[in-house]
Amino acid sequence: MSHAANVNFYKASSGLKNWLITLDHKRIGILYLYTTLLSFVIGGIFALLVRLELFTPGPTIMSQQNYNRAFTLHGAIMVFWFIIPAVPGILGNFFLPIMIGAKDVAFPKLNLLSYYLLILGMAVNLYGLMAGNGADTGWTFYTPYSIRTGANVVSMVLGVFLMGFSSILTGLNFIATTHTLRCPGMTWFRMPLFVWAIYATAVLQVFATPVIGITLLLLAAERFLGIGFFDPKLGGDPVLFQHFFWFYSHPAVYIMILPGMGIISEVLTTFSQKTIFGYKAVAASSLGLAFVSFLVWGHHMFTSGQSLVANFLFSLFTMATAVPSAVKMFNWVATLYKGSISLKTPMLFALGFLFTFAIGGLTGIFLGALSIDMHFQATYFVVAHFHYVMMGGTVVAFFAGLYYWFPKMTGKMYNEMLGRVNFVLFFIGFNITFMAQFVLGVNGMPRRYYDYLPKYTGWNQVSTVGSWIIALSVIVMLFNFIWSALHGEKAPMNPWNSKGLEWTTQSPPVLENFEHTPTVTAGPYEYGTPVHA
Amino acid sequence: MSSTHAKLDHAHHFNSADHEFAAGKIGMWLFLVTEIMLFSGLFVGYGIFHYIYPEMFREAHHELNKVLGSINTIVLLSSSLTMALAINAIQRDKPELAKKMLAFTFLCACTFLCIKFFEYSHKFHEGLLPGKFYSNTELKAPNAALFFSFYFVMTGIHGIHVLIGMACIAWIYIRVNRGDFDSHHYNAVEFVGLYWHIVDLVWIFLFPLLYLVV
Incomplete structure (x- = not known):
């Protein structure tokens, strides 16, 4: 083992088999990277097809039936194949153990099993598509x-x-890891905020996901056996399905956004070389969001015939989610104040996040307000809001994180110029695409429709052109990553002068992450004191 | 990697066997939480439809065999006791006693499933089947099919858990037989025990809700 301790984890063993049955959290993170980025591209292609179909009213490139399949696949792939597994799977796996000074996650075999369950789930989905009727x-x-x-x-x-x-x-793995494998000196309030965010996410994953599990089993039983829980003919209630579905799927929105918020805390502090403003408030707000997210599922059903009392309460709790979100936003902005800011690509994405997430969050308040939601329910306003939070929030933060940790994961520097081009294209394309959809929504265009009135044509075409700019920016990003991983400059141990523990080990890290188990003596963002105090 | 650490009594990323045990325990308890959440969806559904159709639930539940249900409750409770005794035996370095206790637990699980089989076949015979397969003509209350949907889905998912539990108990029995455990290393026994108790606990709720409901 001693000889392997100084070798980076890529070189520790070779061969496809050693990758496919690896128990190393870093390699599993890389497996997730390939898988979820491929999913993102596939989901993106379906998005482009949907947008292209909507370029003109009436049939453009596909039939109604195929249009329904295309938007279903876009949604399902983006949500279940990409956005839920991506940040915890890639960055959580790779960095959570390193950031708390551990050698691995608590249950490495379970970690590999998680990865293959994802692959198996994808395979079952694909089988259904290949076998005919998507x-x-x-x-x-x-x-x-x-x-x-x-x-x-x-x-x-x-x-x-x-x-x-x-x-x-x-x-489950991440919670156990955070509780038991923190290195000496790594107290709870010395943990980086990314770890707090992944921890809060993990709590949601453990508590909420079983409910979607039983719901989907019941739906399958409904189709096989006609059990009638959701079928009015047999005395059941279709709205019950919506309750069950959103009891998971609303917390799931926070499974998607919380890890992104963690990334933003890391990137903003590093590139302003300043401690986070209100560390405990930001950490607690992650757990606060996780908690409140369980109480708001009914805001997806304001128009499904819920009682007025339920509508009122769900609306009230929905407003409450704005509080921990705003705590984060204000603390992030305050962190920038008087920092020495350098506009590297991850920082550009993080600053972009502050804009797009603010728009996503504020339009969420519109939709949480009962009187406004009655008008906007099931229009493009909802689609635009959702994408401002999920794409403008999570995906932007995810890109920030990929650029930020690229040197550590690959041992190479990415191309800064291409990174900036990537950001500018993405930011412009994203805002064109979805700002146009806000306008469409306010004007009453319903979501998921194949056809639309001629008066909506203009904004639909703006939105579709925007989607092409996004596609171009993603191509630039993928080219940057692949080219840089092969030909980039060699990355130093700590290219960003960050205080994070992950930057105190080699790039890429050695097999057991650190040559010697580190001892932590200071908080994660104490800029102004030397690294090895 | 594991081969180089074969001499150690814990995985390479833990400090000690106790450390590994503590992590495993957190993992196992979290897994039990997910089991509770899984069944909670069913319990909530049950509560809602019981509230909507109280008469139907009252009439339909008389079709379930209270005697067999009670026997099964006693069987499962006994098996939980012997499972706990098996863990206790391992903690006191008595593998032979642990094996006997595990064998008894396994037999109880078999008994439970046998009785369940006879109950199910009786329901099949009477046409008391879930949802659209329901063909009984004697029950008066409308939508009685829904009660049997709940009955079969809830006891069916519970039954799958019993089967998985039996596989785990058999696996533990083989490992005890092989001499894998002693008073300091019995993680797997403890974790299977915890799992078996949750299977028992779920039944403790299913039994009154389905068989004794008023």
């Missing part, structure tokens, strides 16, 4: 349509069930 229900699988449609819903929901199991085991 699902056309939208990613929400609402009953009663999902019971009646001739499309292959079962392979879709069973695949998602398996991926949910994967997500649960990842969360």
